[in-house]
Structures are given as C-alpha cells and as structure tokens.
Amino acid sequence: MTAYTTTSPERVTTWFRAGHTSQFPVGAGATIKYGDRQIAVFYFHRTDRWYACQNLCPHKLENVLGRGLIGEQDGIPKVACPLHKRTFSLETGENLNGECPPVAVYPVKIENDYVYVGFAD
Amino acid sequence: MQIVVIGNGMVGHKFCDLFARHPRRGEFQLTVYGEECRPAYDRVHLSAYFSDRDAGKLSLATREWYAEAGITLRTGELVTELDTDKRELRTHLGNVQRYDYLVLATGSVPFVPPVPGRDKKGVFVYRTIEDLEAILGYADQLKQRPGARSVVMGGGLLGLEAAKATLDMGLPTDVVEFAPRLMPRQLDEVGAATLTSTLTELGLGVHLSKSTTAIAGNGSITHLEFSDRSTLPTDMLIISAGIRPRDELARKAGIEVGPRGGILADEYLRTSAPDVYAIGEAALYRDMIYGLVAPGYDMARVALGSIMADADGGCMPESIDLSTKLKLIGTDVASFGDCFPPAEASRSIVYHDESRGIYKRINISRDGKRLLGGMLVGDAGDYNMLHQIYKNGMPLPPQPEDLILGARGVGGQPGAGVLDLPDAAVICSCENVTKGKLCGLLEDGSAASVKELVGCTGAGTGCGGCKPILSDVVENYLKAQGKVVRNVICEHFPFTRQELRDLVQLKELRTYDEALDTLGSGHGCEVCKPALASIFATVYAETANPQAQIQDTNDRFLANIQRNGTYSVVPRIPGGEITPDKLLAIGRVAKKYDLYTKITGGQRIDLFGARLEELPPIWEELIAAGFESGHAYGKSLRTVKSCVGSTWCRYGMDESVSFAIEIEERYKGLRSPHKLKGGVSGCIRECAEARGKDFGLIAVEEGYNVYVCGNGGARPKHAELLAGPVDRATAVKYLDRFLMFYLRTAAPLVRTAKWLEGLDGGIAYLKSVVVDDALGLAEELETEMQGLVNGYACEWKEAISDPAMRQRFRPFVNTEDSEELAFVPLREQKMPKPW
Ligand code: SRM
Ligand SMILES: Cc1cc2nc3c(=O)[nH]c(=O)nc-3n(C[C@H](O)[C@H](O)[C@H](O)COP(=O)(O)OP(=O)(O)OC[C@H]3O[C@@H](n4cnc5c(N)ncnc54)[C@H](O)[C@@H]3O)c2cc1C
Ligand code: SF4
Ligand code: FES
Numbered sequence: 001m002t003a004y005t006t007t008s009p010e011r012v013t014t015w016f017r018a019g020h021t022s023q024f025p026v027g028a029g030a031t032i033k034y035g036d037r038q039i040a041v042f043y044f045h046r047t048d049r050w051y052a053c054q055n056l057c058p059h060k061l062e063n064v065l066g067r068g069l070i071g072e073q074d075g076i077p078k079v080a081c082p083l084h085k086r087t088f089s090l091e092t093g094e095n096l097n098g099e100c101p102p103v104a105v106y107p108v109k110i111e112n113d114y115v116y117v118g119f120a121d
Numbered sequence: 122m123q124i125v126v127i128g129n130g131m132v133g134h135k136f137c138d139l140f141a142r143h144p145r146r147g148e149f150q151l152t153v154y155g156e157e158c159r160p161a162y163d164r165v166h167l168s169a170y171f172s173d174r175d176a177g178k179l180s181l182a183t184r185e186w187y188a189e190a191g192i193t194l195r196t197g198e199l200v201t202e203l204d205t206d207k208r209e210l211r212t213h214l215g216n217v218q219r220y221d222y223l224v225l226a227t228g229s230v231p232f233v234p235p236v237p238g239r240d241k242k243g244v245f246v247y248r249t250i251e252d253l254e255a256i257l258g259y260a261d262q263l264k265q266r267p268g269a270r271s272v273v274m275g276g277g278l279l280g281l282e283a284a285k286a287t288l289d290m291g292l293p294t295d296v297v298e299f300a301p302r303l304m305p306r307q308l309d310e311v312g313a314a315t316l317t318s319t320l321t322e323l324g325l326g327v328h329l330s331k332s333t334t335a336i337a338g339n340g341s342i343t344h345l346e347f348s349d350r351s352t353l354p355t356d357m358l359i360i361s362a363g364i365r366p367r368d369e370l371a372r373k374a375g376i377e378v379g380p381r382g383g384i385l386a387d388e389y390l391r392t393s394a395p396d397v398y399a400i401g402e403a404a405l406y407r408d409m410i411y412g413l414v415a416p417g418y419d420m421a422r423v424a425l426g427s428i429m430a431d432a433d434g435g436c437m438p439e440s441i442d443l444s445t446k447l448k449l450i451g452t453d454v455a456s457f458g459d460c461f462p463p464a465e466a467s468r469s470i471v472y473h474d475e476s477r478g479i480y481k482r483i484n485i486s487r488d489g490k491r492l493l494g495g496m497l498v499g500d501a502g503d504y505n506m507l508h509q510i511y512k513n514g515m516p517l518p519p520q521p522e523d524l525i526l527g528a529r530g531v532g533g534q535p536g537a538g539v540l541d542l543p544d545a546a547v548i549c550s551c552e553n554v555t556k557g558k559l560c561g562l563l564e565d566g567s568a569a570s571v572k573e574l575v576g577c578t579g580a581g582t583g584c585g586g587c588k589p590i591l592s593d594v595v596e597n598y599l600k601a602q603g604k605v606v607r608n609v610i611c612e613h614f615p616f617t618r619q620e621l622r623d624l625v626q627l628k629e630l631r632t633y634d635e636a637l638d639t640l641g642s643g644h645g646c647e648v649c650k651p652a653l654a655s656i657f658a659t660v661y662a663e664t665a666n667p668q669a670q671i672q673d674t675n676d677r678f679l680a681n682i683q684r685n686g687t688y689s690v691v692p693r694i695p696g697g698e699i700t701p702d703k704l705l706a707i708g709r710v711a712k713k714y715d716l717y718t719k720i721t722g723g724q725r726i727d728l729f730g731a732r733l734e735e736l737p738p739i740w741e742e743l744i745a746a747g748f749e750s751g752h753a754y755g756k757s758l759r760t761v762k763s764c765v766g767s768t769w770c771r772y773g774m775d776e777s778v779s780f781a782i783e784i785e786e787r788y789k790g791l792r793s794p795h796k797l798k799g800g801v802s803g804c805i806r807e808c809a810e811a812r813g814k815d816f817g818l819i820a821v822e823e824g825y826n827v828y829v830c831g832n833g834g835a836r837p838k839h840a841e842l843l844a845g846p847v848d849r850a851t852a853v854k855y856l857d858r859f860l861m862f863y864l865r866t867a868a869p870l871v872r873t874a875k876w877l878e879g880l881d882g883g884i885a886y887l888k889s890v891v892v893d894d895a896l897g898l899a900e901e902l903e904t905e906m907q908g909l910v911n912g913y914a915c916e917w918k919e920a921i922s923d924p925a926m927r928q929r930f931r932p933f934v935n936t937e938d939s940e941e942l943a944f945v946p947l948r949e950q951k952m953p954k955p956w
Contacts, residue, residue, distance in 0.1 A: 002191060005147060006147065018934060018935055019934045019935050023928075023934050023935075024934060025669070025670055025929070026670065027670040027671070028669070028670035028677070030931075030934045031932060031933050031934065032933055032934050032935045032936075033933050033935060033936050033938060038933075038940075041934070044644065046634070046637075046644045046645075047644060058189060060684075060956050061189070061956075062684070062685060062686045063686055063940060064682070064686045067674050067677070067678065067682070067686075067733075068647075068674060069646075069647035069650055069651070069671075069673065069674060070647075071644065071645050071646030071647050071648075071649075071650065072613075072643055072644045072645065072646060073567075073612070073646060074565075074612070075643070077644075078646075080646075080647035082674035082675075082682050083682065083684075083686075085647065087647070092144060094142075094144070095142075097567060097576070097577050098576060098577065099138075099142070099579060101141050101142070101189060101190050102142070102144075
C-alpha cells in the first residue's frame with residue numbers, strides 16, 4: 001500500500017506513456033505496469049474522461065481493481081472491486097460504500113492518441 | 122508533521138480510524154503508543170469474553186490494518202515521561218519520540234477505594250481482557266470448591282454487568298452498594314427498588330447502604346467487613362466502584378488537571394499545553410469525566426478536526442448525552458436525559474406494575490411540550506423512541522402518557538414513529554450517523570437491509586445500542602415504500618427490472634448506451650450495467666461477449682475470479698455424465714497449467730488457479746476436446762443434476778440421466794435474474810436432490826412430477842409441486858413457460874424461491890399461469906424460450922476465435938509480464954496464500 005500515493009497534476013514529475021488509446025477498453029478498465037507498481041486505467045467514454053488508480057484493492061490487498069466495473073454515483077466516477085464490490089471514487093480514491101482506506105489516484109492525460117499517467121516519483 | 126497518540130483504547134483507536142479516512146492524512150505521520158499488549162479492542166462488549174473467551178471477536182483493528190493505514194503502532198509500550206517544551210516523550214523502553222501534536226487518550230482505571238486488604242488473593246477489577254482472564258482462571262479454581270461465591274463491590278452500570286457475568290459462571294453472587302439504592306445516578310427509589318426485586322429473583326444478592334471497611338482473609342479473601350459491623354462471606358471480589366481518569370503522565374508534565382483528576386480540556390479538547398489534546402475517559406470537559414464511548418468518539422472527531430484545521434471540524438456540544446441502556450443483565454434498564462429534574466420545572470408521568478416488575482418514568486417540562494428525560498426498568502422497549510424524542514427536542518403528543526403505555530397504542534405499528542424523526546436526528550451516536558443519512562442510503566438503493574446500512578455507515582458497530590432503532594428505520598421505511606412497491610434498479614434507471622425489460626423489448630433497444638440515453642440518466646453503475654446485460658441476454662440471447670464492458674466482472678472474463686485474482690474454469694458436463702476420454706482431457710489440461718482440481722457440488726469438475734492470460738489457451742484445448750462453457754460464472758443455468766436412474770439403478774422409474782442431459786442441453790447458457798439449477802431423480806428416493814433446485818423432476822410410475830422454486834444455500838427451501846405426473850414433453854413445455862415467466866418478472870439477483878414468496882397468490886397463481894394459462898401467455902412464453910434456445914452459442918468458442926476479444930485477457934496493456942502470484946502447497950496440489 002505504501003508504494004502508492006495520490007498524485008495531483010501539479011506534482012507530476014514523470015508522465016509515463018502507458019499505451020495507445022486503442023489498446024484500452026471503452027467504458028471499462030485495464031491495467032498497466034509502472035516499474036513494480038500496477039496501475040488501473042479507466043476510460044469513461046460517455047464523459048470522455050480518463051482516470052487512474054492503484055490496481056491494489058485496500059480491502060484484501062489483491063491486484064484486481066482494473067478488472068472492476070466502473071460507473072458513477074451522484075456524479076462521482078467510481079470503480080467497484082470485482083472481489084467484494086467495495087467502490088472507490090476515482091477522483092479522491094475514497095471508499096464510497098465502506099470503511100476501507102482510500103486508494104491512490106493518478107492524473108491521466110491524452111496526447112496524440114497516447115495515454116500518459118502522471119507520477120511524482 | 123508528526124502526530125502522536127498515547128493510549129490505544131477505544132477512543133485512541135477511533136482517532137486513528139478517522140485519521141485513516143481523512144483526505145489530508147498524507148501530510149501527517151501518526152504514531153500510537155499503547156500500554157496493553159494487543160491492538161485496541163472493544164471494551165464495551167468485554168463481558169462477551171466470559172462466554173466465548175475469544176479475544177479476536179473483540180478486536181477493533183488488526184496490526185495489519187494499522188500497517189496498511191500507514192500508522193505506526195507500538196503496543197506494550199508505556200509512555201513514562203512527557204516534555205511539552207521540547208515536545209518530546211519517553212517510553213519505559215527508553216525510546217524518545219518527538220511530536221508536533223500530541224493526543225492523550227490514556228483512558229481510565231477502575232477506582233479502588235482505600236480499604237485495607239485490597240491486595241488479597243481473589244480481589245479483581247474489571248477493565249481489560251487480562252482482568253477477565255484472571256477472573257476466569259480464579260473462578261475455574263473456585264468452582265472445584267463447594268459453596269464458593271463471589272461479591273461485586275458497586276451497584277452501578279458496570280458492577281451489575283460484572284455481577285451477572287459471575288452469576289452466569291455458576292458462582293452465587295452478591296452486590297454491595299454504598300448508596301441506599303442500585304444505580305443511584307440513573308434510577309429513583311421506586312425504579313431502583315423494582316430493579317432490586319427483579320435481580321433478587323434472578324438469584325443475585327443485593328446489599329445496600331454498605332460501606333466496606335475491610336477485605337478480610339488470610340492470604341486469600343474470605344469475607345468483607347462493613348461499617349455497620351455486619352460481614353459477608355466470599356471467595357472472590359470484583360471491585361467496580363467507579364473510574365479514575367489516567368492523568369498521571371499529564372500531571373507530571375505540568376499539564377493542568379481537575380481538582381478530582383482528569384486532564385482539563387476545552388471545547389476543542391485542547392489542554393493547557395500547546396498542541397496537546399486530551400480525549401476519552403482521561404479528559405475532563407465541563408467538570409465531568411464521561412464514562413461512555415459515544416462522547417469519547419465525539420471527542421476523537423473534534424480533536425482530529427482541530428489538528429487538521431478542518432473548516433467543518435466543529436467543537437464539543439455544551440451538554441453531553443449520557444443516556445444509557447444496560448446490557449446483559451437479564452432485565453431491561455435504561456435511562457435518558459435528565460433523570461432527576463428539579464420539581465419546579467417539571468412534571469413526571471409514572472407507570473408502575475409491581476407484579477411484572479415494570480417501572481417507567483418520564484419527566485416532561487411544566488408546559489407539557491418537551492421530554493426532559495426518564496428511566497425504564499423491566500421493559501425498555503420504548504427506550505429508542507423516547508431517547509430520540511428527547512435528543513431531538515421533538516414536540517410531545519397531547520397525551521404524553523401514551524408514550525409509555527405502549528399497549529394503549531398511539532400509532533399501532535411499533536416503532537413507526539421513527540420516520541417522523543427529523544433528518545438531523547442522530548441515530549448512532551458512536552458513529553454520528555443521522556436518520557437522514559440512513560434514509561438517503563435506502564432511497565438511492567445503496568443499502569436495503571440493516572446489514573448493508575451497517576456496512577455503509579458503521580452505524581451500530583460502536584456500543585450497538587442503536588441496532589433496534591436501525592431495524593425500525595429499515596422496516597418502516599420499506600413499509601412506507603410498500604404503498605408504491607417500486608424496486609427501481611438504481612439511481613440511473615427509474616424502473617423495475619420487469620418494466621425495463623418490457624421497454625427494452627418494446628423499443629428494440631440493443632445496447633446499454635442506447636438504453637441509458639432513452640430510458641435512464643447519468644452514466645450508469647455496477648448495478649444497472651449487469652442488470653441490463655441480463656435483460657439483453659434474455660431478450661436477444663446475447664452472449665457476454667459483444668458488450669463485455671457492462672458485464673459483471675466474472676462474465677466479462679467468462680470465469681469466476683478467486684481470492685487471489687486468478688480464475689476458475691468449469692467446463693459443462695451435462696447431467697454429470699462424462700466419458701473416460703473427456704476425463705483424461707480435463708486431467709491433461711489441469712496438469713499442463715498446474716490447476717487445483719476438485720469435483721464440485723454440481724456434479725462437474727472445477728479447475729482453479731488459472732491466470733487471466735491462460736484462460737484462452739486453456740479453453741482452446743478444452744473446446745478441442747469437445748467441451749463447452751459451463752457458465753459457472755454467470756447468473757445463468759448452472760447444472761441439471763441427475764441420479765443414475767433406471768439405466769443402472771434397481772429402483773429407477775425412468776432414465777433420469779438422459780432426461781437431465783436433454784434439459785441441460787436445452788437451457789445451457791440461459792441467462793436469468795439469478796443463477797438457475799435443476800435436478801432430475803429417477804424415483805422418489807430423490808438421490809439428485811431435485812427438490813432443492815429451482816426446478817426439479819422426479820420420475821414416478823406415470824411420468825414425471827414437476828417441482829419448482831426450491832433452493833439450497835443459506836435459506837434452503839423444498840421446491841413445490843407445479844404439475845404431475847406428466848410426460849417428458851409436457852414437463853419441458855411447463856418448464857419453458859415457468860422459466861420464461863421468471864426471466865421476465867423477477868427483480869435482479871432474486872432466486873426462484875424468493876421470487877415465488879413475493880408472487881401474490883403463490884404457487885396456486887403460478888400454476889394457473891403455467892398449467893392453466895390463465896393469462897393467455899403460454900404460447901408467447903414458449904415461443905420466446907424457443908428463441909433463446911435457438912440463439913445459444915458457446916461464448917468461450919466465440920471469445921477464442923476472435924483476436925480482438927482475446928485482448929481482454931491480457932493482464933497488462935503495456936508489457937507481456939504476467940502477474941506475480943503467491944501459492945502455497947496443499948496436499949498434492951496448491952492453493953492461494955491465505956489473506
Ligand atoms: C464450485 C462450487 C463448490 C464446490 O466446489 O463444490 C461452488 C462455488 C461457489 N458457489 Fe456455490 N458452488 C457450488 C455448488 C453449490 C450448490 C450445490 C448445487 O448446485 O447442487 C449450492 C446449493 C444449491 C443452490 O444454489 O440452491 C450452492 C449455493 C451457493 C450460493 C447460495 C445460493 C442461494 O440461493 O442461497 C451462493 C451465493 C450466491 O449465489 O449468491 C454460491 C456461490 C458460489 C461462488 C460463486 C461464490 C463466489 O461468489 O465466488 C463460488 C464460486 C466458485 C468458483 O469460482 O468456481 N453458491 N453452490 C460448486 C459449483 C457447482 C457447479 O458445478 O457449478
Ligand atoms: C466492562 C465494561 C463495559 C462497558 N460498557 C459500556 C457501555 O455499555 N456503553 C458505553 O458507552 N461505555 C461502556 N464502557 C466504557 C467504555 O469502554 C469506555 O468509555 C471507553 O473504553 C473509553 O475509551 P478510552 O480510549 O478513553 O479509554 P481506554 O479504552 O481505557 O483506553 C486507554 C488506553 O490507554 C492506555 N494507556 C494509558 N496510559 C498510557 C501510557 N502512558 N502509555 C501508553 N498507553 C497508555 C491504556 O492501557 C488503555 O489501553 C464499558 C467499560 C467496561 C470496562
Ligand atoms: S433416485 Fe431412484 S433411480 Fe435414482 S439412484 Fe436413487 S433410487 Fe436409483
Ligand atoms: S478485495 Fe477488493 S473489495 Fe475485497
């Protein structure tokens with residue numbers, strides 16, 4: 001868990017090129033590797049927004065969030081863990097339906113049809 | 122910035138818990154010192170340890186939780202010195218720690234009156250798990266001794282709880298109280314006398330106005346001596362005479378404490394030293410120590426808010442609610458608000474039933490408008506309502522006596538008044554959860570039961586006192602909704618599943634986005650996506666492939682996710698019949714991919730531990746060997762279980778295996794509101810357990826009896842007779858109609874058994890629809906089902922033949938690496954490393 005910290009766009013030092021937009025599913029998530037870390041990247045096609053968070057679910061520490069269903073609750077984009085359906089805000093990382101610690105979220109930008117995830121280290 | 126918390130009790134832990142959820146926790150380091158050897162546990166329910174001796178059940182958080190939350194926890198380490206100038210503390214191990222903010226959550230210790238003989242063997246206090254272990258150990262020895270007994274000193278809340286506990290251990294027990302009545306702080310004379318007579322009946326000795334002068338005995342305690350020269354023999358003594366705040370560390374460091382102890386704290390819980398806070402039972406706020414968790418939890422919240430400089434952090438209220446309900450004593454006792462208001466400002470209404478041991482008193486304002494407080498003995502059923510009326514200052518009914526004379530009834534339905542509470546009414550004071558919040562969650566479908574509300578909000582996890590009112594909220598909320606039973610899917614679709622399915626069919630909507638644009642709002646969620654996927658499947662026989670992104674995650678990957686993120690593979694084995702060659706093929710695949718292999722409860726074989734990227738090649742090999750998807754991952758037909766039947770069995774009435782295979786082949790891949798299981802038995806001995814399934818067929822002399830809506834699982838139910846005896850073709854026709862009717866009308870995730878429970882008219886109505894065609898739907902249902910049967914395709918065959926679809930099973934977009942997974946050996950196979 002300690003390997004992941006929420007990174008605000010201002011603090012980004014490395015924009016990591018994660019792949020071409022066409023490699024990512026539409027309206028769902030996929031996982032990328034950045035060093036030893038696993039990052040889940042989601043494309044919300046209805047709002048045309050990209051989000052990223054740690055792939056590790058804080059509930060049981062399994063690398064699965066990228067495979068979860070995505071959706072929205074009161075306008076907040078979220079991902080539901082495939083294991084026990086804990087949901088996490090993709091804006092703040094907060095656990096929306098339980099007591100889990102939050103997940104780290106990372107900024108995503110698209111340039112020339114490539115997906116970049118921002119890291120501060 | 123370094124925050125240090127001293128004390129890892131209930132309140133200290135609450136501070137950590139809130140910290141771990143705080144959006145700006147990243148800017149702070151948090152270190153916690155606890156003198157006790159284990160991480161924080163639930164002291165409120167300590168007495169449960171007597172019955173189950175399970176410390177794990179009391180645990181509030183594990184060491185792993187602390188580690189995951191990034192909080193340094195040092196248990197078994199006593200802080201011995203504090204220097205508020207240098208902002209430094211020192212522990213008994215000699216460790217020195219600096220702080221920017223310090224939180225003293227050192228709690229309290231039991232007060233032991235200065236009576237000679239306190240150090241005798243057999244004298245205990247009642248505060249920690251270790252105290253209880255010592256009491257249990259001693260009581261076990263005592264039980265060997267005939268006539269052994271115990272005494273509890275102190276007739277307050279805790280003393281009575283302890284007394285009941287030793288009584289339950291099989292020791293005759295007496296309570297001695299200094300005051301002339303029990304629970305002097307909560308009960309008046311009549312109330313206390315009522316309680317005393319009930320407790321005496323329960324077998325507890327009660328001795329009032331007793332001032333203990335000595336604990337006598339030679340090494341071990343033998344009796345107590347009182348100022349009136351009387352004595353009381355005993356072999357064990359538990360002292361529960363109140364608490365004393367643990368302020369010794371603060372006192373030594375020069376932090377201001379109250380004249381009778383307690384660390385002085387202001388409305389932000391700040392002490393006299395800069396950036397030092399005091400919370401919980403150690404804190405003296407408004408000249409009082411609060412020996413309850415709820416005010417302690419409030420303090421944790423306010424102190425954290427102040428340290429984090431939260432705009433909405435708030436401060437402590439001027440008056441603190443000390444209402445309590447006694448637990449575990451064998452009779453109800455509760456008090457709330459002001460128990461003894463001055464006579465000139467109040468009137469009391471009293472209900473007293475001596476024969477049943479019930480006493481209720483409410484105090485109301487002179488003008489009759491407000492409830493000031495009260496007490497309930499023998500029957501505290503009205504406690505939650507009264508407490509809420511008091512806490513929220515709600516206006517009283519014209520005849521306030523109705524409030525405690527429940528039988529004469531105001532609203533009829535008990536607890537119904539809970540919906541009249543204002544939204545701001547705090548239902549769970551430990552977790553600060555309001556009625557508005559609870560109803561909101563029920564409204565938007567985030568929760569539909571007490572359990573789910575507890576999950577979402579943490580309500581009821583503290584002292585547990587609010588649990589009854591929580592279920593009142595749920596029950597009455599649902600009842601109130603019952604007038605307009607509209608089980609809408611979620612915030613995005615204002616329709617029930619049945620309505621939504623009809624609309625999809627009528628408007629010929631083909632994709633999720635289309636449905637959302639035409640019928641819904643917003644962008645969808647994990648509830649409506651799979652619900653619509655299921656609707657598309659039951660209208661168009663669509664497999665899980667074309668709209669993989671809206672499938673529940675198991676369907677998206679056509680496999681069941683397991684504990685460690687690997688998947689299981691279940692090929693279909695209709696009726697449980699399999700050739701040796703196919704068995705060998707499964708064995709070869711399992712061996713090649715090193716999969717844990719097990720025979721399931723559904724008469725087929727499950728291969729566990731496949732990596733995401735291994736799923737397509739595994740299925741390629743299985744399909745080549747003649748297998749198809751078993752849909753073990755879907756809300757769809759699973760298996761049709763069969764017994765061996767007349768093929769081999771000497772009792773068999775028909776070839777149950779052949780019929781089971783025929784039915785499984787017919788409905789394979791059929792998606793439905795929940796999973797579907799069938800069974801076919803060759804005779805009434807029922808070896809296929811067909812009546813435990815959603816549909817079951819049992820061969821009799823003249824054909825088959827058709828049973829429907831059975832269930833195994835958590836709420837088992839035998840299937841009910843729909844028709845019979847009928848021939849095979851008629852049985853299938855009835856099944857078509859029955860299944861299609863269920864597919865059309867059930868809410869998401871409702872199995873057939875529960876669906877039938879909700880069906881007006883029950884099995885008789887279902888019979889009239891399916892057998893007598895009362896709705897004139899029979900033909901339509903049969904045609905629709907035949908369409909779905911014809912539309913079947915093996916979705917694994919689809920997935921492996923399309924290179925684009927295979928992309929779905931790559932673990933990482935940007936590398937060919939596969940995930941690192943930890944397995945441990947198990948017998949001759951393997952399993953995931955435990956959580
Ligand atoms: C593998 C198997 C256990 C085994 O090793 O024997 C199993 C495994 C699971 N069962 Fe089961 N059940 C299995 C037979 C059963 C049976 C026995 C039967 O079918 O005759 C029952 C009782 C019959 C019934 O369903 O009424 C059964 C009643 C349940 C229930 C409770 C359903 C209910 O209505 O109360 C659940 C929970 C649920 O579905 O919500 C469940 C859920 C599960 C899940 C899906 C739990 C989960 O969410 O991960 C497990 C998936 C394992 C996997 O990934 O493959 N399983 N489960 C069995 C697979 C049968 C098959 O070949 O498909
Ligand atoms: C049997 C029993 C039943 C109860 N029932 C109820 C009930 O029904 N309802 C209710 O509201 N309340 C009840 N209470 C009271 C409730 O448990 C307390 O109000 C609550 O535990 C107070 O929490 P705290 O964190 O302030 O103190 P504690 O839980 O006592 O925690 C303080 C911790 O700090 C540690 N500590 C102290 N000094 C130091 C130091 N210098 N260095 C390191 N560590 C230190 C102590 O060892 C202790 O672990 C009950 C209590 C008991 C004992
Ligand atoms: S149900 Fe009947 S036919 Fe089937 S195994 Fe049992 S006895 Fe034999
Ligand atoms: S592991 Fe994610 S919710 Fe349990």
